[in-house]
Amino acid sequence: MAQGSSRNASVRSEIAVGILELLDEHTDREHGVTAVWLAEQLGATEKTIRGHLHALRAMQPFGRRVDRITPGDLRNMTSVDPRSGWYIEPVFDTAQMRLLADGAALSRSDGEYLRDLIARIYAFAGRSRQFGIRGSLPTPKHYNREFLNNIERLNDAIAHERSIRFHYCEYDVDGDLVPRLDSDGVAREYAADPYDLRYKNGKYYLICHLHPYDTLAYLHVERIRDLHVDDMDHTVERAFDSLTDADGDPVDLTEFLDERPYPSAGPAVPVRIRVEGGLEPVFDWFPDARATRIGDAVYEVTIRSTEQGVIWWALQYTTSGVRITVLEPQSIRDELRRAGHILLDRYE
Template sequence: MAVSSQQATPSTAQIVIEILELLDAHTDREHGITATEISKRISVSEKTVRGHLKALRDMQPFGRRVEHLERRDLLSAESADPKPGWYIEPVFDTAQMRLLADGAVISRSDSEYLSDLIAKIYTFAGKSGQLRGLRQLTTPKNYNTEFLNNIEMLNDAIEHERVIRFRYCTYDIDGNLVPRRDNAGEIKEYQADPYHLMYKNNKYYLICHMHQHDSLSYLHVERFRNLYVEETDHALNRSLDSFSPIPGTPFNIEEHMDERPYPMDGAAVPIHLRITGTLEPLYDWFDNAKVTQISANEYDVHIMANELATLWWALQYADSRLIEVLEPQSLRIMLRDTGESLLEKYRD
C-alpha cells in the first residue's frame, strides 16, 4: 500500500508571517519583490500570495505600509539596482536611522558595543542596506563600556527619585579619562540627586544636585564610572523644584537649559544686545530671543540668559565684531576685563 507523500498545506497565519519576513528582509523603497518570487520561496500559489499582499496593503501591519513599486516610481531612484515589486515600509527612514546611529556613536562606547547597538537599529529598521557605510566605526579614544547601562540606571533613578553614587572622570596628561582623586590620592566618590538627562552642545548631560554643593550640577554622562543607584524610592535630599528661581513654583528644566548656551549654574538675567550682519550666532544658541530689526543689517535683541555663559558665547564671535552687549553693565565689565587680560597677555 502506497504511503501518501502529500505535504500539509501551510496555515494562513504561516503564509502571512513568511510573506512579511521576506518583505522585511529583502525590500525597501527602491527594491521590491514580485508575487511570483514570493510564491516560489514559500511554495504556495501566486494567486494566494497576491491575495495576502493586497490584504496586507489594506491592513498596514504594525503601522508599516505595504505597497507595490512600479517602474515609474523608480525613475528617480538613487540606488544602482532599483527593482519593482512589493515592499514593506521600514520602521525608520534613512534620516531617522542616521540620527540613531550617530547618537550611538556620540555615546563614546567601544567599537564592539557600538557595532552591536547599531546592528540592532539596523535590524529593527529593516535589512535592506539603508545603513551602508556605517559598518566601519571608529572607536573613540575615551570610550565608556558602561554608557548604555548607565543611561538605563539613571533613567530608573530619575523615575523613582533615588540617590545615586558614582565616580566621575577627568583627563590625565595624555588626554585619557581617569577617575578624579582627592589631595591624598584616593579616588573620589560622589552622591547626587538625579533630575534630568539632556543632550546639548554635543554632550549628554545629567542635571543633578551633588550633595556637597548647594547648586545644580551638569555632569557629562560618558564620564560616569561605577554608578550605583540606591534602592530607596523618593529619597532625594532635595527636589528639583527646590531650585526654582521663583519659590513655590515648578522648576522649568527646558527653559533653564535654553537660558544657558553652556550648562552652568547661576541665575538668568535680561540681556540686551546689538547684532550686526547675521542672526545665525544668535539663533544657533538662543531659540527664544526677541529681535527687532532697526536697519538693513542691524538688530536689537533681548534674551534671558546666564551672564557667564553669555560671556563665553560672545567671546567666540569676538573676532567677527557682530555682537555688542548693551546691558547689563556687569556683563559689559566682565567682557572689558577679559579683553584687558587678553591684551596684556598678547601685547608683544
C-alpha cells in the first residue's frame, strides 16, 4: 500500500515538473499552451494536467505566477502572434531582459562569456528563440583576463567589508595593460576599502577609499590586476558610513556620482552657467540641475560638480550648437581661459 502511494506521488511529481519545464520553454505572458497540448506531450490525461495546472496556479512555484491567457486577454496584447492558454511568468519581463542584456554587452568582457550570459538572460525572459545578437561579440583586443574573476571577488569583498590589495595598470605603447611602477621600477601595490561597483561613461568603476587618502576614489575595474582580498570580514580601514561630504553629512553615493560627469577628484561645488540653444547637454549629465529661462532658448542653470568635471564637460561642447558659459565660480572661468590659450598656442 505504502509502495503504491509512493509510486503515485513520484508520478505526480514528474508530471508537475514536466508541466513546469514545458511552460518555461514554450510560454510567456502573451503566448500560452493548452492543457490538451501538455497532456499530449506528457502522456497524461487532460483531467490530470488541468488538476496540476490549477494546483500550480495556487502554489506560484519559485515565486513565478502560473495562469491562463483567455481569448479576451488577446485584445490587449502587443505581440504580433499572441496565443491563449496556460503560461508561466518569466523571471524577467522583456524590458528587464533588454536592459540586462545591453548592460552586459557594455562591459569590456570576454566575447564568448558575454554571448552565453546574454543567452541566459533571454532564456530567463522566455525569449530564447528571439536571441538576436547580430555579428560576433569579440573579446576586447587589450582584454584583462582577470576582469571577470575580479568582479566576483570585489563583490564578495564589498559584501563582507574586506580590504583589498592590487596592482593598477596603465597602457604601454602597444595598448597592453601593464602595472604602474614605483620610483624603484617595481610594480606598485595599492590598498583600498571597496564600497561599490558602478558604470559611468561606459566604464565599470570600483568606488573605494584608497589608502592613505581620505576621499572616495574611482578605479577602472578592468585595470586592476593581481587582486588580493583579505580573508577576514570587516577589515576595511574605513567603513563607508564613516565618510562625510563637505557639509559633514553622510555621503550619498548616487548623489556623489551625479555630481561628477567625469570621475574626478575634489569636492563638488555650486556652479552657475548660462546655456544658449538647449538644455540637453545639461540634464544628460546633471539630473539635479536647476534651470530658469531668461530669454529665447537662453537659460541660467545651477549645478553641483567638481571643478575639473565642469571644465571637461564644458570643453566638449565648445564646437556644438549649444553655447555654454560658466558664470561662477571665477576659478573655473580662469581654468577655461587658460585652456583656451593652451589650445591657441598649440594649434596656431
